[in-house]
Amino acid sequence: ENMAQAVFETLELFGLKGRVLAIMADNASNNDTMCEALQALCAREAITFNARWGRLRCLPHTTHLAALSLLEGIGAIKANKTTTNHDAYQNCVTAPLSREHDNDVAAQED
Numbered sequence: 001e002n003m004a005q006a007v008f009e010t011l012e013l014f015g016l017k018g019r020v021l022a023i024m025a026d027n028a029s030n031n032d033t034m035c036e037a038l039q040a041l042c043a044r045e046a047i048t049f050n051a052r053w054g055r056l057r058c059l060p061h062t063t064h065l066a067a068l069s070l071l072e073g074i075g076a077i078k079a080n081k082t083t084t085n086h087d088a089y090q091n092c093v094t095a096p097l098s099r100e101h102d103n104d105v106a107a108q109e110d
Helices: 002-013 029-044 059-073 099-109
Strands: 023-025 055-057
Touching (some): 055 059
Parallel strands (some): 023 055
Protein backbone atom coordinates (compact mmCIF):
# COMPACT_ATOMS: atom_id res chain seq x y z
CA GLU A 1 0.00 0.00 0.00
CA ASN A 2 2.88 2.36 0.74
CA MET A 3 4.39 1.57 -2.66
CA ALA A 4 1.07 2.29 -4.37
CA GLN A 5 0.76 5.60 -2.57
CA ALA A 6 4.28 6.56 -3.67
CA VAL A 7 3.53 5.58 -7.29
CA PHE A 8 0.22 7.46 -7.23
CA GLU A 9 1.85 10.60 -5.84
CA THR A 10 4.61 10.36 -8.47
CA LEU A 11 2.03 10.03 -11.24
CA GLU A 12 0.30 13.11 -9.86
CA LEU A 13 3.58 15.03 -9.60
CA PHE A 14 4.35 14.44 -13.28
CA GLY A 15 0.78 14.88 -14.54
CA LEU A 16 0.41 11.21 -15.48
CA LYS A 17 -2.65 10.22 -13.45
CA GLY A 18 -5.09 8.45 -15.74
CA ARG A 19 -2.46 7.95 -18.46
CA VAL A 20 -0.77 4.79 -17.22
CA LEU A 21 -2.06 1.55 -18.68
CA ALA A 22 0.34 -0.89 -17.05
CA ILE A 23 3.08 -1.30 -14.46
CA MET A 24 6.18 -3.33 -15.41
CA ALA A 25 7.98 -4.95 -12.47
CA ASP A 26 9.70 -8.15 -11.41
CA ASN A 27 7.80 -11.20 -10.17
CA ALA A 28 7.76 -10.28 -6.48
CA SER A 29 4.33 -10.69 -4.90
CA ASN A 30 4.56 -7.26 -3.27
CA ASN A 31 4.22 -5.80 -6.79
CA ASP A 32 0.86 -7.59 -7.11
CA THR A 33 -0.20 -6.03 -3.82
CA MET A 34 1.01 -2.63 -4.99
CA CYS A 35 -1.02 -2.87 -8.23
CA GLU A 36 -4.14 -3.88 -6.31
CA ALA A 37 -3.72 -0.91 -3.97
CA LEU A 38 -3.04 1.36 -6.95
CA GLN A 39 -6.28 0.15 -8.54
CA ALA A 40 -8.15 1.16 -5.36
CA LEU A 41 -6.50 4.60 -5.34
CA CYS A 42 -7.41 5.11 -9.00
CA ALA A 43 -11.00 4.01 -8.40
CA ARG A 44 -11.41 6.70 -5.74
CA GLU A 45 -10.73 9.31 -8.42
CA ALA A 46 -12.71 7.53 -11.17
CA ILE A 47 -9.52 6.57 -13.01
CA THR A 48 -9.61 3.25 -14.83
CA PHE A 49 -6.74 0.96 -13.85
CA ASN A 50 -7.15 -2.80 -13.65
CA ALA A 51 -4.52 -4.48 -11.47
CA ARG A 52 -4.93 -7.85 -13.16
CA TRP A 53 -4.52 -6.54 -16.71
CA GLY A 54 -2.14 -3.73 -15.82
CA ARG A 55 0.40 -5.84 -13.95
CA LEU A 56 3.16 -6.87 -16.38
CA ARG A 57 6.08 -9.11 -15.50
CA CYS A 58 9.54 -8.08 -16.66
CA LEU A 59 10.56 -10.37 -19.52
CA PRO A 60 14.33 -10.08 -18.90
CA HIS A 61 13.79 -11.03 -15.25
CA THR A 62 11.61 -14.01 -16.23
CA THR A 63 14.20 -15.06 -18.84
CA HIS A 64 16.95 -14.83 -16.22
CA LEU A 65 15.00 -17.10 -13.85
CA ALA A 66 14.40 -19.59 -16.68
CA ALA A 67 18.11 -19.52 -17.57
CA LEU A 68 19.04 -20.25 -13.96
CA SER A 69 16.69 -23.24 -13.93
CA LEU A 70 18.17 -24.50 -17.19
CA LEU A 71 21.75 -24.10 -15.94
CA GLU A 72 20.85 -25.93 -12.73
CA GLY A 73 19.16 -28.68 -14.75
CA ILE A 74 22.20 -29.33 -16.94
CA GLY A 75 24.60 -29.16 -14.01
CA ALA A 76 26.40 -25.98 -15.10
CA ILE A 77 25.59 -24.43 -11.73
CA LYS A 78 24.73 -26.05 -8.44
CA ALA A 79 21.19 -25.75 -7.14
CA ASN A 80 21.84 -24.26 -3.74
CA LYS A 81 20.90 -21.39 -1.53
CA THR A 82 22.55 -18.93 -3.93
CA THR A 83 20.57 -19.95 -7.01
CA THR A 84 17.30 -20.55 -5.22
CA ASN A 85 17.53 -16.95 -4.04
CA HIS A 86 18.26 -16.10 -7.71
CA ASP A 87 21.47 -14.22 -7.08
CA ALA A 88 23.86 -13.79 -9.97
CA TYR A 89 24.61 -17.19 -11.47
CA GLN A 90 28.20 -16.11 -12.11
CA ASN A 91 28.83 -16.54 -8.40
CA CYS A 92 28.10 -20.26 -8.48
CA VAL A 93 29.24 -21.72 -11.83
CA THR A 94 31.17 -24.98 -11.69
CA ALA A 95 33.21 -24.50 -14.90
CA PRO A 96 35.80 -21.74 -15.43
CA LEU A 97 34.43 -18.83 -17.42
CA SER A 98 37.62 -17.74 -19.20
CA ARG A 99 38.22 -18.67 -22.86
CA GLU A 100 41.47 -20.51 -22.05
CA HIS A 101 39.44 -23.37 -20.57
CA ASP A 102 37.10 -23.89 -23.56
CA ASN A 103 39.06 -26.91 -24.82
CA ASP A 104 39.05 -28.48 -21.36
CA VAL A 105 35.28 -28.27 -21.16
CA ALA A 106 34.85 -29.56 -24.70
CA ALA A 107 37.10 -32.54 -23.93
CA GLN A 108 34.98 -33.43 -20.91
CA GLU A 109 31.90 -33.76 -23.13
CA ASP A 110 33.50 -36.52 -25.28
